[in-house]
Amino acid sequence: MTAQVAAVFAPGLFSSEAVHIAAGVGALVAVVTSVVGVFTVIRGQSFAGEALGDIGATGGSGAYLVAVGPLWGFVVGNVIAAGAMELIGIQRPRGRDLATGIVLGASIGLAALFLYLTTTSQSTTGAAVTILFGSVFAITSSTVPMIALLSAIVLATMLAIYRPLLLSTVSFDMASSRGIHVRIVGALYLFALALATALAAITIGTILSTALLIGPAATAVRLTKRPVLAILTGAAIGIATMWVGIVLAYDSYEWPPEGNGWPVSFFVVTLIFIAYLLSGLFALRKPRRSPGPTERSGAAAPAAES
Amino acid sequence: MFSGFMVNAWTVASIVAVVAGVVGFFTVMRGSAFAAHAIPNGSFAGAAGASLIGASTLLGLGVFSLSGALGIGLLSRRGRHDVATALALVVMLALGALFLSWSEEYAPAVYSLLFGEVLGIASNEVAPTAILGGLCLLAVAILYRPLMLSSVLPESGRARGISAFRMEMSFLLVLGLATTMTVPVVGTLLIFSLMIGAPAAARSFTDRPFVAMLLSVAIALLIVWFAIAASYESNYPVGFFVGTASAASYAVGRLWEAQRARRHKGARPR
Numbered sequence: 001m002t003a004q005v006a007a008v009f010a011p012g013l014f015s016s017e018a019v020h021i022a023a024g025v026g027a028l029v030a031v032v033t034s035v036v037g038v039f040t041v042i043r044g045q046s047f048a049g050e051a052l053g054d055i056g057a058t059g060g061s062g063a064y065l066v067a068v069g070p071l072w073g074f075v076v077g078n079v080i081a082a083g084a085m086e087l088i089g090i091q092r093p094r095g096r097d098l099a100t101g102i103v104l105g106a107s108i109g110l111a112a113l114f115l116y117l118t119t120t121s122q123s124t125t126g127a128a129v130t131i132l133f134g135s136v137f138a139i140t141s142s143t144v145p146m147i148a149l150l151s152a153i154v155l156a157t158m159l160a161i162y163r164p165l166l167l168s169t170v171s172f173d174m175a176s177s178r179g180i181h182v183r184i185v186g187a188l189y190l191f192a193l194a195l196a197t198a199l200a201a202i203t204i205g206t207i208l209s210t211a212l213l214i215g216p217a218a219t220a221v222r223l224t225k226r227p228v229l230a231i232l233t234g235a236a237i238g239i240a241t242m243w244v245g246i247v248l249a250y251d252s253y254e255w256p257p258e259g260n261g262w263p264v265s266f267f268v269v270t271l272i273f274i275a276y277l278l279s280g281l282f283a284l285r286k287p288r289r290s291p292g293p294t295e296r297s298g299a300a301a302p303a304a305e306s
Numbered sequence: 307m308f309s310g311f312m313v314n315a316w317t318v319a320s321i322v323a324v325v326a327g328v329v330g331f332f333t334v335m336r337g338s339a340f341a342a343h344a345i346p347n348g349s350f351a352g353a354a355g356a357s358l359i360g361a362s363t364l365l366g367l368g369v370f371s372l373s374g375a376l377g378i379g380l381l382s383r384r385g386r387h388d389v390a391t392a393l394a395l396v397v398m399l400a401l402g403a404l405f406l407s408w409s410e411e412y413a414p415a416v417y418s419l420l421f422g423e424v425l426g427i428a429s430n431e432v433a434p435t436a437i438l439g440g441l442c443l444l445a446v447a448i449l450y451r452p453l454m455l456s457s458v459l460p461e462s463g464r465a466r467g468i469s470a471f472r473m474e475m476s477f478l479l480v481l482g483l484a485t486t487m488t489v490p491v492v493g494t495l496l497i498f499s500l501m502i503g504a505p506a507a508a509r510s511f512t513d514r515p516f517v518a519m520l521l522s523v524a525i526a527l528l529i530v531w532f533a534i535a536a537s538y539e540s541n542y543p544v545g546f547f548v549g550t551a552s553a554a555s556y557a558v559g560r561l562w563e564a565q566r567a568r569r570h571k572g573a574r575p576r
């Protein structure tokens with residue numbers, strides 16, 4: 001029995017400080033991204049989430065250039081980009097796609113410049129890879145308070161706008177007729193999304209941050225139609241995949257090729273994808289009933305378009 | 307600036323701009339910006355995998371961008387389109403991360419794949435780009451009428467019996483093909499700004515689809531020519547100039563539109 005346990009949990013797993021931090025931060029970020037992610041999925045704003053993740057790479061490379069921590073770069077870059085998207089017109093479903101795309105394209109151009117300057121001035125060619133594929137094991141204990149603070153800000157923002165946001169997500173017209181400032185609520189949500197993406201980026205790397213934001217939430221939304229239940233399910237799936245991913249990545253130092261661990265992000269994303277596919281099977285087996293709240297909210301975005 | 311290896315850069319970049327202008331026009335009309343971002347971005351994993359097993363980069367890119375296109379199309383049959391795109395993208399990227407972690411000396415190559423290295427194009431890369439670019443334009447020409455109809459007026463396309471799923475699938479495959487040819491040249495990330503910025507700007511200047519498509523090609527050509535010249539003079543990366551010039555062209559388009567709306571007292575509803 002102990003042999004099997006030792007095979008799954010490699011020796012040193014529970015005593016390593018890096019693993020402790022990774023497990024703690026991973027769980028916290030999984031909760032935060034699930035709260036924001038469920039809304040991202042039902043509002044149909046995955047592209048904005050993905051774009052903010054990539055824009056984090058611009059912020060991260062800018063942070064390298066001025067020699068501050070990448071998390072600062074992610075946060076500043078994402079908040080500026082979210083502001084630009086809001087100004088160009090992300091609130092209109094018709095222009096949403098383009099607003100996101102234009103900001104993303106411009107910011108990638110800047111990332112190219114920043115990375116070029118970093119490489120020429122500091123001769124660290126690894127900067128691009130570190131920023132793009134950052135690892136949860138690389139988080140130092142000095143970054144943890146900042147991560148906790150950002151998480152608290154996101155959760156507080158989401159709590160403050162929860163009801164008006166839900167209403168304006170399900171029915172834009174009903175929300176505005178009840179006197180909700182739909183645009184302000186949308187902008188605050190975008191702010192929370194920007195911070196949540198920054199957190200996801202520091203955990204599994206900028207270009208994979210979308211997986212943590214969208215994957216567990218999309219799986220949860222397929223399983224349940226109640227928003228609160230979906231957030232809790234999403235958080236549970238997120239935490240589970242993060243922890244299993246960490247254990248597998250720790251084990252993978254023993255796997256081929258020699259002396260080279262497999263990236264945590266690879267395991268996390270693969271597990272999230274498997275969870276999503278399985279939830280599809282579950283949704284397939286459930287008998288079709290009359291359209292529930294999620295289905296209606298899914299139709300809300302195209303309905304607002306016409 | 308126009309001698310030796312620079313001739314290759316000008317030729318290949320112009321081919322890429324024409325294809326990006328045409329394919330990008332349909333991307334903007336269909337609202338497929340996310341797919342246009344996801345397929346090139348995810349296909350970089352193919353290049354990483356190809357370098358790992360010693361296969362040709364073009365082959366790796368081709369396999370990944372076409373399977374990415376298929377994956378997005380199939381996943382979105384059941385489930386939300388944007389979620390499907392996001393998940394297909396991250397699965398490809400996760401594989402890319404895995405391939406990268408297996409091969410040690412790949413880090414500098416990542417940069418050139420993501421952001422492109424148009425000034426370093428060898429003569430033997432010109433022919434494959436031209437052939438793939440021709441294939442892309444041919445596919446668009448064959449699909450032109452149904453694709454245009456289903457992009458501009460989806461309802462009337464459906465009424466005429468054009469299958470939305472088959473059109474979407476064909477379009478995604480064209481996008482995959484365009485990706486395969488453009489990624490080695492301008493990088494996975496920048497083909498996107500070219501495909502979005504130029505057509506979005508073109509659409510602000512005219513309402514007629516065919517004119518907008520030609521204008522989109524012209525703007526894309528101007529952007530890459532400017533970017534190559536500026537990059538040659540300043541030594542800064544081409545990607546930086548492509549990205550910012552695309553955004554700037556869109557800004558000019560929006561200003562033009564606002565100006566015209568003011569002149570016509572906001573008569574044109576959008």
